[in-house]
Amino acid sequence: MAKRLSVVLASGGIDSTVAAAVAAQHGPLALLHLEYGQQAEAAERQAFEAVCQWIKPMHQRVVSLGDWSGVADSPLLRPDGRLNDAATTGTSLLADSYVPMLAAAMLCRAAAWAYTLGAGRIVWGASLDNPSNDPGNADAARLIAWQLIQRSLPGEASPVLDAPLAQYAKAAVVALAADLSVPLDVTWSCLRAGPDPCRRCLGCVARARALG
Known part of the structure; x- marks a missing residue:
């Protein structure tokens, strides 16, 4: 019997890339990258x-969620938005990386594409210790x-939702990446625009x- 397609929400970061590699073991992939006006939009798209x-997916798509800053406020959505120095203040600064209802909006887009493609599964790459503490990434909220x-x-026609890394700490995700020969060097974690990682924001510190 033919293996059913999986739609993977792919940010270009470590977690979603490793989740895609896990999903690839079970069948063909369709990678969906969503842009919402974030500071790191260009860098994340390049990583995607x-x-x-x-990974050579069967399908790949970049979709804009529009001007999210028109309905939500977050430093990530402002070109000059100041981000805290996570290297000195820690990695639990929700205000730096939280965009209200973004996770739910992403799931809706993934569901629409999965239905259109006839995919059997949607893959969400949230890991156990997501540095943003985004409530939208919590198991119950998801x-x-x-x-x-x-x-x-x-x-x-409803696909299932799979979060294969939900019980993995970030270090365990990295170990799994090594087992699956995932090229983490092409991924992007910085919350800022680049062109080089700032090495001070939540994303950079969690990655390091x-x-x-």
Whole structure:
């Protein structure tokens, strides 16, 4: 029996790339990259394209969520938004990286594409110790959001939601990446625009700690 397609929400970061590699072991992939006006938009898109060159999905798509700053406020959405120095203040600064309802909006887009493609699964790359502490990434919130989405899709066509790294700490995700020969050097974690990582924001500090 043919293996069903998986739609992977792919940011170009470590977690989503490793989640894609895990999903690739079970069948073909469709990688979906969503832009929402974040500071690191160009750098993340470049990383996504590099990931696609490596993993060679059956489908790949970049979709804009529009001007998210028109309905939500976050330093990530302002070109000059100041981010805290996570190297000195820690990696639990929700205000730096939280965009209200972004996770739910991403799931909706992934569900729409999965339904269109006839995919059997949507892969979400959230890991256990997500540095942003985004409540939208919590297991309970993700489950509730997905239950609402499922009610909007025909029952027989509704894909399942899979978060293969949900019980993995970031260091364990990196170890799994090594086992799967994932090229982490092409991924992007910095919350700023680049062209080089700032090495001070939440994303950079969490990445450095995980890589050891």
